[in-house]
Amino acid sequence: MLTALLVMAGIAVMLGALLGYASIRFKVKGDPLVVKIDAILPQTQCGQCGFPGCKPYAQAIAKGEAEINQCPPGGEEGIRKLADLLGKEFKPLSAEHGVEKPKQVAFIDEAACIGCTLCTQACPVDAIVGAAKQMHTIVAPLCTGCELCVSPCPVDCISMVPVPETVETWKWRYPVVRMKAVEHA
Amino acid sequence: MLKVLAALIPGIAVYVWFFGAAILVQIALASAAALAGEAAMLKLRGKPVALFLSDGSALVTAWLIALTFPPIAPWWLTVTATLFAIVVAKHLYGGLGQNPFNPAMVAFAVSIVAFPALMSQWPAVGFTDFTAQMAVVFKSQSAQDAVTMATPLDALRTSLHVPEARATVAGVLGSHATFGNIGGKGWEWIALAYLAGGLWLLQQRIITWHVPVAFLAVLALIAGGFSLANPERYAGPVFHVVTGGAMLGAFFIATDPVSGATTPRGKLIFAAGAALLTWIIRSFGAYPDGMAFAVLLMNLCVPLIDMGTQPPVFGHKGGMKGGGRQ
Amino acid sequence: MLATLFKFEGGVKPDSHKDESSQAPIAAAPVPARLVVPLRQSAGNAPLPLVQPGQKVLKGEPIGAADGSFSAAVHAPTSGTVLALEPRTLPHPSGLSAACVVIAPDGEERWIERAPLDWRSASPEALRDRLRDMGIVGLGGATFPSHIKLKPGAAGRIETLVINGAECEPWITCDDRLMRERAEGIVRGIDILRHIVSAGRVLVGVEDNKPQAVAALRAAIAQSHGIEVVPVPTRYPAGGEKQLIRVLTGIEIPYGRFGSEYGVQCFNVGTAYSVHRAIEIGEPLVSRIVTVSGNVARPGNFETLIGTPIDALLALVAPKADTDRYIMGGPMMGFTLARTDLPVTKAANCILAASPALFPRPGTEMPCIRCGACTRACPAELQPHELYWFARSKNFGKAQEYHIFDCIECGCCAYVCPSNIRLVDYYRFAKTSMRALEREKAAADAARQRFEFRNLRSEREAKEKAERLAAKTAAARQAIAGGEKPAAAAMPAAPEQAQALPQLDEAKKALIAAAITRAQAQKEGVQPKNIDNLAPEKQAEIREIEARRAQVRELAKTPPEEPV
Numbered sequence A: 001m002l003t004a005l006l007v008m009a010g011i012a013v014m015l016g017a018l019l020g021y022a023s024i025r026f027k028v029k030g031d032p033l034v035v036k037i038d039a040i041l042p043q044t045q046c047g048q049c050g051f052p053g054c055k056p057y058a059q060a061i062a063k064g065e066a067e068i069n070q071c072p073p074g075g076e077e078g079i080r081k082l083a084d085l086l087g088k089e090f091k092p093l094s095a096e097h098g099v100e101k102p103k104q105v106a107f108i109d110e111a112a113c114i115g116c117t118l119c120t121q122a123c124p125v126d127a128i129v130g131a132a133k134q135m136h137t138i139v140a141p142l143c144t145g146c147e148l149c150v151s152p153c154p155v156d157c158i159s160m161v162p163v164p165e166t167v168e169t170w171k172w173r174y175p176v177v178r179m180k181a182v183e184h185a
Numbered sequence B: 001m002l003k004v005l006a007a008l009i010p011g012i013a014v015y016v017w018f019f020g021a022a023i024l025v026q027i028a029l030a031s032a033a034a035l036a037g038e039a040a041m042l043k044l045r046g047k048p049v050a051l052f053l054s055d056g057s058a059l060v061t062a063w064l065i066a067l068t069f070p071p072i073a074p075w076w077l078t079v080t081a082t083l084f085a086i087v088v089a090k091h092l093y094g095g096l097g098q099n100p101f102n103p104a105m106v107a108f109a110v111s112i113v114a115f116p117a118l119m120s121q122w123p124a125v126g127f128t129d130f131t132a133q134m135a136v137v138f139k140s141q142s143a144q145d146a147v148t149m150a151t152p153l154d155a156l157r158t159s160l161h162v163p164e165a166r167a168t169v170a171g172v173l174g175s176h177a178t179f180g181n182i183g184g185k186g187w188e189w190i191a192l193a194y195l196a197g198g199l200w201l202l203q204q205r206i207i208t209w210h211v212p213v214a215f216l217a218v219l220a221l222i223a224g225g226f227s228l229a230n231p232e233r234y235a236g237p238v239f240h241v242v243t244g245g246a247m248l249g250a251f252f253i254a255t256d257p258v259s260g261a262t263t264p265r266g267k268l269i270f271a272a273g274a275a276l277l278t279w280i281i282r283s284f285g286a287y288p289d290g291m292a293f294a295v296l297l298m299n300l301c302v303p304l305i306d307m308g309t310q311p312p313v314f315g316h317k318g319g320m321k322g323g324g325r326q
Numbered sequence C: 001m002l003a004t005l006f007k008f009e010g011g012v013k014p015d016s017h018k019d020e021s022s023q024a025p026i027a028a029a030p031v032p033a034r035l036v037v038p039l040r041q042s043a044g045n046a047p048l049p050l051v052q053p054g055q056k057v058l059k060g061e062p063i064g065a066a067d068g069s070f071s072a073a074v075h076a077p078t079s080g081t082v083l084a085l086e087p088r089t090l091p092h093p094s095g096l097s098a099a100c101v102v103i104a105p106d107g108e109e110r111w112i113e114r115a116p117l118d119w120r121s122a123s124p125e126a127l128r129d130r131l132r133d134m135g136i137v138g139l140g141g142a143t144f145p146s147h148i149k150l151k152p153g154a155a156g157r158i159e160t161l162v163i164n165g166a167e168c169e170p171w172i173t174c175d176d177r178l179m180r181e182r183a184e185g186i187v188r189g190i191d192i193l194r195h196i197v198s199a200g201r202v203l204v205g206v207e208d209n210k211p212q213a214v215a216a217l218r219a220a221i222a223q224s225h226g227i228e229v230v231p232v233p234t235r236y237p238a239g240g241e242k243q244l245i246r247v248l249t250g251i252e253i254p255y256g257r258f259g260s261e262y263g264v265q266c267f268n269v270g271t272a273y274s275v276h277r278a279i280e281i282g283e284p285l286v287s288r289i290v291t292v293s294g295n296v297a298r299p300g301n302f303e304t305l306i307g308t309p310i311d312a313l314l315a316l317v318a319p320k321a322d323t324d325r326y327i328m329g330g331p332m333m334g335f336t337l338a339r340t341d342l343p344v345t346k347a348a349n350c351i352l353a354a355s356p357a358l359f360p361r362p363g364t365e366m367p368c369i370r371c372g373a374c375t376r377a378c379p380a381e382l383q384p385h386e387l388y389w390f391a392r393s394k395n396f397g398k399a400q401e402y403h404i405f406d407c408i409e410c411g412c413c414a415y416v417c418p419s420n421i422r423l424v425d426y427y428r429f430a431k432t433s434m435r436a437l438e439r440e441k442a443a444a445d446a447a448r449q450r451f452e453f454r455n456l457r458s459e460r461e462a463k464e465k466a467e468r469l470a471a472k473t474a475a476a477r478q479a480i481a482g483g484e485k486p487a488a489a490a491m492p493a494a495p496e497q498a499q500a501l502p503q504l505d506e507a508k509k510a511l512i513a514a515a516i517t518r519a520q521a522q523k524e525g526v527q528p529k530n531i532d533n534l535a536p537e538k539q540a541e542i543r544e545i546e547a548r549r550a551q552v553r554e555l556a557k558t559p560p561e562e563p564v
Helices: A002-025 A033-040 A054-063 A075-086 A118-122 A179-184 B002-019 B022-045 B049-053 B057-068 B075-093 B103-114 B130-139 B152-160 B169-175 B187-203 B210-229 B237-242 B246-253 B264-284 B291-308 C124-133 C174-181 C183-197 C211-220 C241-249 C269-281 C310-317 C373-377 C384-392 C396-401 C412-416 C423-481 C495-500 C506-525 C536-557
Strands: A104-108 A158-162 C035-038 C062-065 C080-089 C097-105 C160-164 C201-207 C227-232 C264-268 C287-294 C300-305 C325-328 C350-354
Touching: A033 A054, A033 A075, A054 C423, B002 B022, B002 B057, B002 B187, B002 B246, B022 B049, B022 B057, B022 B075, B022 B130, B057 B075, B057 B103, B057 B246, B075 B103, B103 B291, B187 B237, B187 B246, B210 B237, B210 B246, B210 B264, B237 B246, B246 B264, B246 B291, B264 B291, C035 C080, C124 C183, C124 C269, C160 C183, C160 C241, C160 C269, C174 C183, C174 C211, C174 C269, C174 C287, C183 C201, C183 C211, C183 C227, C183 C269, C201 C211, C201 C241, C211 C227, C227 C241, C241 C264, C264 C269, C269 C287, C287 C310, C300 C310, C310 C325, C310 C350, C373 C384, C373 C412, C384 C396, C384 C423, C396 C423, C412 C423
Parallel strands: C160 C201, C160 C264, C201 C227, C287 C350
Antiparallel strands: A104 A158, C035 C097, C080 C097, C287 C300, C325 C350
16 A cells, blocks of 8 residues: 555656656747737737737737727737637627728828828838928838828828739638538529 | 449458348448438538438448448347447538548447447358348347357457467367358458459559558568467467458558548558557457457547658658759 | 650649640731730739820830839830720739720831840840840740749759740640741740850750640751750640659759759740740740630631730630630639630730530539548649648648648649549638738738837937937026026927926026027028029929918918817
8 A cells, every 4th residue: 555655656756857847848938928919919000909009009918908809900800819819708899999991001192291290200100201391101011001190180181092902912712612502503 | 432332242242142131131221321310410411412412421331330230230220320420420520521530430339339249149150041130130139049159250359368268269260160261251252352342442543552551461460470479379360361340441441531541651550550459459359350449549540640641742852952753 | 865754743634625726827816906915914023114195106115114123024016006004904813903005006017126136145144134125924824034034043053944845734735836837936045045044955845745846846956956855744734844844854843942043944935935036036025826725616826916805816716605704724724714805915825715515614512531632633742632621721820831832723633623622722712811911911020110110219319309408408507607698509499388488587588589589580491402403394383382382381370170
């Protein structure tokens, strides 16, 4: 009886040591949680979530101070990914933070621009070029479509235009499996 | 799938010759049960019934169940087992193409665990009278010793597992004159007929050589090795290859693409593992034939095997950068 | 010297259906009433337009200039007038539009001045530039700009040139006819390509079901040394670039790598012929040979101007009544055209009229039973059923792990699939989705970086400003304390700030007032610079703009109405 106990205890100690060693030896150095969350967020930097940029929102989520459904540009897919990462339940996008829209970019009506630089100051990713008294324009490939430049414009010359699908960015549609249709045909 | 059924016909013909026409009734029972179960499940799952029934996969399952069960198993056992295979082992896992386990083997394993006695009542040699067999199948009367007997594998197991009996392989097999010369009376001929059907499948490119070759070779090798070392305790390779479900399994069961490995190396590993397990269960296990359990256990390993045996891709063969095979 | 042939794995042998269209010689398709020339006709950047509506163009005149090195020029296929430069639907599976030049031919076919280039004395760079400006792209269907493929790779030199005359897709015979009828031009083109890369040997691979083409090429190279015509076994996709290189040289080129890195490069026979026309005659690529076949009464090959509507080609071959759709490309890799008023492009090697009898639609898709038929047929030695699984479940990471990008979309797997699964559609879906995700990720990463940099910069600016302010205030205080007149010391301040600080002492107020006057003076003084040397009308324009600005300034001064 005693021998059996000793053997069992010995095995337990040995296996425990082995596990402990393995957890140190094979430790996977993962990104800190904030970086992982930030990687999922779309980096629009629009502030619709209520935080000044994607990183602060990521920090708030990591601390549990914000919900995962406050990011309209990330949309449903983004919420799903966050839910997966954090092991939380999926929630629909919270309506008070906005609605999911197709990707768009800002467009400056250059004839109306007065060169006030208010939009360049508002742009979170420096995607507007122009100096005081000079016409401004959007560097479209850099624009995240955050809409932050729209309201500061004193002459309302900035509008948001959806990004059209081109031959280069076109995606093949998910093949439709028409198994059920056949039966009714 | 229809070609698979066609390839089974020679085996069935020889089966009838040695064990009587009861097997045809069993096949009919299993087929009817399989088609009914399949149709009901397809209807429930909202799939086109006619389209899926015509693919023949349910019939293959049914025929394999009938051929691995004793021909004088009670009718309700065949029907229940077939329904279990179709409903639980196949459709509950998502239907055609999604089942991780071979449905026929699931049915076999469940039945032999639940009804060990019924699953080992084989008609005695010479008991081929159709009406008498039907009486056993349908009246569900317990079969008398007069009409049943142990299969060679069963006899070997029960005798050799009792040390005091001091039985030997030659002794056991020799004591029953009716066991025949190599794999038991009738068995070797049925196995040969399966082999012929299997070779035809190979020629038709329905199956590849990997699984049958690896399975039979490994089974023969292990059996041969042990039988050389201790011929009294272990049966020889030829016996193992032609008896029980080995030949049927090598060509028709382990080759099931859905639940088997798909890469060439994976198929070799899968079949070799199944052969090894079959031999171990036959020689040391509690069940006479290990084919069903061996295949199911290897089914479990398929995702791992497939993942580990990905063949190299065009242009990504290590060490052959810019070179290539001659 | 006969090269040893290698073998590629997999492949299928569909009915070739070559005889239908390979009997008649190449005919010239008539100049249509309108030509619609897409600007973008090659892989890489879309060319920059060079013409405007109303402009007259000559045949062969550039209408789009190559944008950067990964691009190729586009030319007017005939002489006439540019009617429009506008988006038009492209012959592309997406059915989307892109910029096209619409030309009304004048029927005169007047060429621009064509200048041959003495290629033997020209440098490889000059020849490559010439090919780019002549719009030479791969005519096998991929339309990859040829000049890029002619750059020497990491291997230093392109030792072997493979010329692709395999034409393995069923029904298509445009290369076959070209080889039979214009073998000499092809060989001259090969000589030029070879000169550019100074290749040691040239292997022309032709599937062995085209004996006349082999004979014609062999007759044409009688004088050329080091060019070898090699009949290769007929097995689809022997004409795939990677497969043909493998068959002829044994070299396997993985996805994402150039043949030149392995000392080998491959060009289509049609490309070689157009290289000859471009260099030795000075003709840019303005036409190509198109096979029009399938369910038609008079199938054949047509020398077609780029931009010719497909309708016009179909009128030449008389499609039969039961034709239900049209396919661009071959039956294995082609796609169904949504409309037939779309233009022929440099990629269009074949137009097929399909009827339910000739091209039966694939049956109902059944579940995959992992039978492995696709694996045996895959020339890229992939596991198509696994890729299908991953693509179907949108498990893109796994799909990439199983090398989905090595898939050449040849269609062998779908061809042999007993469950009628349209496997390639799943792979195309997965590949394009993954590329889109990658683009999104790159954009997000760039945005993150720019956002962080901007935050850093504004922090730094705020800090510097605060320091400057502190220093200047201190200086001004000292000056006041020293009894000096509060004059020149600059201090940034806005009128609002001045009002917001009523409790400041008089000296400070004076300081602020001085600064405000100065700032206002500066404001008034701003004048557009560099306008002295401008033409009078420009000056007038500037004055106009200034007036508008002043107006806006006035508007801005009046308080905006409350939004309702």
